[in-house]
Amino acid sequence: MSSTSDHHVILRVTAKFLIPIITLYAFYVQFHGDYSPGGGFQAGVIFAVGIILYALIFGVVDALTLVPAIFARYLALFGFLLYGSVGVVAMLNGGLFLDYDFLVAEGPEGHWGQHIGIIVIELGVLFAVAGSMLTIFYSFAGRAPEIDDEDW
Amino acid sequence: MSDTATAVSQVDLSVVLIDICVLSMMAVTAIAIARLRSLFALVMLSGVYSLLSATWFVIVDAVDVAFTEAAVGGGISSALILGAMLLTVRVAKEDKPLKRLAPALVVIATGGVLLYATIDLPGFGDANSPANMYLAQEYLQRNYPDIGIPNVVTSVLASYRGFDTFGETGVVFIAGVAVALLLGFGERSLSASLAKRQKGEEE
Numbered sequence: 001m002s003s004t005s006d007h008h009v010i011l012r013v014t015a016k017f018l019i020p021i022i023t024l025y026a027f028y029v030q031f032h033g034d035y036s037p038g039g040g041f042q043a044g045v046i047f048a049v050g051i052i053l054y055a056l057i058f059g060v061v062d063a064l065t066l067v068p069a070i071f072a073r074y075l076a077l078f079g080f081l082l083y084g085s086v087g088v089v090a091m092l093n094g095g096l097f098l099d100y101d102f103l104v105a106e107g108p109e110g111h112w113g114q115h116i117g118i119i120v121i122e123l124g125v126l127f128a129v130a131g132s133m134l135t136i137f138y139s140f141a142g143r144a145p146e147i148d149d150e151d152w
Numbered sequence: 153m154s155d156t157a158t159a160v161s162q163v164d165l166s167v168v169l170i171d172i173c174v175l176s177m178m179a180v181t182a183i184a185i186a187r188l189r190s191l192f193a194l195v196m197l198s199g200v201y202s203l204l205s206a207t208w209f210v211i212v213d214a215v216d217v218a219f220t221e222a223a224v225g226g227g228i229s230s231a232l233i234l235g236a237m238l239l240t241v242r243v244a245k246e247d248k249p250l251k252r253l254a255p256a257l258v259v260i261a262t263g264g265v266l267l268y269a270t271i272d273l274p275g276f277g278d279a280n281s282p283a284n285m286y287l288a289q290e291y292l293q294r295n296y297p298d299i300g301i302p303n304v305v306t307s308v309l310a311s312y313r314g315f316d317t318f319g320e321t322g323v324v325f326i327a328g329v330a331v332a333l334l335l336g337f338g339e340r341s342l343s344a345s346l347a348k349r350q351k352g353e354e355e
Contacts (some may be wrong), residue, residue: 029219034301039309041320042223049227057305073332080325083318111300112261118301118310121317128321132328133228139234139296139335 008057015057022050030126034115040122044129052137060141069142072134079127086120171211178204189244191237199230212276216305 030043055063087098095102100117104110180200188194202225211217235313274281291312292305309317 033306034303036303037219037305039306042219042322044276045223045228049223049231056234066243073328076325076328080321085255085322087314087318091325094228100311100314114299114307114311115301117314118299118306121314125317125321126196132324133232135237135328137232139332140232140239146332 005152011057015053019050019054022053023047026050030122031119033122034118040125041129043122044126045133046067047126048133048137049128051134057142060138067134069135069138072131074131075127076129076131076135079124079131081124082119082127083124086117086124090117106125120127167211174204174208174211176206191240191242191244192234194244195230195233195237199226200234202226202229243300 013130026043026047029038029046030040033039033043051063051067054066086100086103090099090102093102093105098117098121100113103113105115106112178201181204185194185197185201187289189195201220206222206226209221219349226342238252274283278284283330295307296302299311301307
């Protein structure tokens, strides 16, 4: 943001350092959800918080160039449909809706169907939550005029 | 024998002290939230309250709930309310002191009833309480042979109760779409800001 005055330099430097770590942590929470607390919902929220932090520090205009609003809402839609499509694939393979055992042809002792199903639906939750949260934030922030320093 | 007894009582004492600290900090934050009029301070304090309750959930061994509370209550809610705050005035209206009497009575009565209800609750971590016996036992026994992943919370959420989670994801998606439809998608402001910036560079 070209109009940012100099006294935000500490905020900007700290945010630049923190945003990659926040994003990386979101993916850690996402892909480690089978073993530790957390999953798609928390990961999506953390990912969205990283982008929102960027928007708060560097301005909504720059954030909208980084993650366009249209991308955010199609990401949400894609995540929701990805979740549902796992259920439909299970149905096409002869099982019930969202019965992950039917995703992979394997014996009753195999767990690949469950593993793949859980990973894909958690990805769907991640996309849906991150996209929805960003859409909500853009809707609020898009209406506000540029934030002046004295407003805080 | 006496050594172990002392050790146990020390552990209990430190846990109790931490409990009292966290709960009294939550109470102080709640009172401050009720009394403050500046919206910015209110948003920050509600974030603090969420982080304190996340700490409290960790103390009672509900790590998944604590994680969600920290991410949603402390993180995204504060950021979203900050964004919403910019659309309105910064300071709440002063209201007459007597107007708060009826809400205060309702709050005190509800709190009293809830406190009275805690008498009937089972003890913390009671293995014989209904929540820990029937379905929970079955999930804990069946989880690993059924699903093959160690985190029972994830397997209940994503597999056993996958249809519920599908509905929850739908609710989040619908919430995003509804807010965007009510408030607009943000492109108009983007184009306005870009035009403003271009104008500023030309001058």
